Amino acid sequence: MKADAAVQGPVLAIRASGHRPTRAGQVRRTALKFLAPAGILFLILIANPLLRVLWDSLHIVNLVNPSVTGFAGWDNYRTVWEDGDFLPALGNTAIWTGLSVAGEYALGLASAVALAQPVRFRAIFRGVIIIPWVIPIAVAGLNWTWMLTPDYGILNVWMVDLGLLDRPYPWLGQIDTALLTVTFVNIWRSYPFYTISLLAALQAIPRELHEAAAVDGAGAWRRFRVITLPHLRTVSLTLIFIHIIWTAINFDFIWVMTEGGPLNASETLPIMIYRYAMQDFDVGAACALASLSMAFMACLFFVYYYGVARRRAA
Known part of the structure; x- marks a missing residue:
């Protein structure tokens, strides 16, 4: 009995320690709790409008006549590209x-x-x-x-x-x-x-x-x-x-x-986006041009990010 108790003692201690969170895990969970409000605001204020812009860039959206809807495909992008301005x-x-x-x-x-x-x-x-x-x-x-x-x-x-x-x-x-x-x-x-x-x-x-x-x-x-x-x-x-x-x-x-x-x-691209949306009431074309601008900015970000990462690795 004494031998069994001697064996069970360390086993129970190991099991208990296995269920006990480590300090790194506690810090990670605490950090996630503090970041959660910012993450929720990001989803509501940034991610949701961004996805809506991408969605509208592929659809017909008109401010004057909301009944005119439908899938436009790449037509909005073609409208922007063929615009002389x-x-x-x-x-x-x-x-x-x-x-x-x-x-x-x-x-x-x-x-x-x-x-x-x-x-x-x-x-x-x-x-x-x-x-x-x-x-x-x-x-x-x-x-x-x-x-x-x-x-x-x-x-x-x-x-x-x-x-x-x-x-x-x-x-x-x-x-x-x-x-x-x-x-x-x-x-x-x-x-x-x-x-x-x-x-x-x-x-x-x-x-x-x-x-x-x-x-x-x-x-x-x-x-x-x-x-x-x-x-x-x-x-x-x-x-x-x-x-x-x-x-x-x-x-x-x-x-x-x-x-x-x-x-x-x-006239720059933001002015052109405004004219599409608020003067021509063509929200689809405005979203298409905004999507192209965002894609270009994303490319700049990745170039900068990987350039910094490569410089640090060197």
Whole structure:
């Protein structure tokens, strides 16, 4: 009996320990409980509308006449592709996104490096530079529209007084300058986000690295290229990737300032989606174009994700 009890004791202990959750399992279950509300909101607010867009892109959906329904197959995508405004809008989207992101990064990096230097009133400059980014897009767009108006715009008045222009110029009313003008305004508003992000990364670089490089005879440009830029790589790639998506799908700025005009010179894909849905009432075509845009953004995400994963593995 004593031998049996001696054997049963460890067996019961092993069984008990087998049913007892490990610490890693407890942490995992606790994490899932905290993530559950966010997961539910994701399904309701993102996954459900996304699936609805994909579904409507393959069906006939009309806002004016809801009774007109049916399976459209690839007809909505064919409508988008055969639209004469699609390729120009795609080109405008590429120009708008590329110039905006490049300008924002260049200006943000320059201002971040300047604000990292021990200059007087640096704290004030750091507070003031964030002002354009906190201004709502609608307010910023309307203000710049008024300042650029050829009749009473203050910027046109100043440029005429300084001799830069012979007469006021309709920056937002000309085919050649409308998109570039809106792009400039978007850069003005968005670059402070780059500034504060890159400034935080600059402050995390150990000063000993720069001091050691200076002792070895490295100049300012070489220290910036060899030490500063590599430390900013992760933050820079993240900022650029996020802003490519944000800028490509941006609707507010262009709509507030030009509504895609003149003559669709500043029309981008989000403006085109709006016209399909709210002016032509063709929700199916709008969803088809939105699906194409999402597919392109997904491709960018996977390229970025696998690029980061490969770099970490190396």
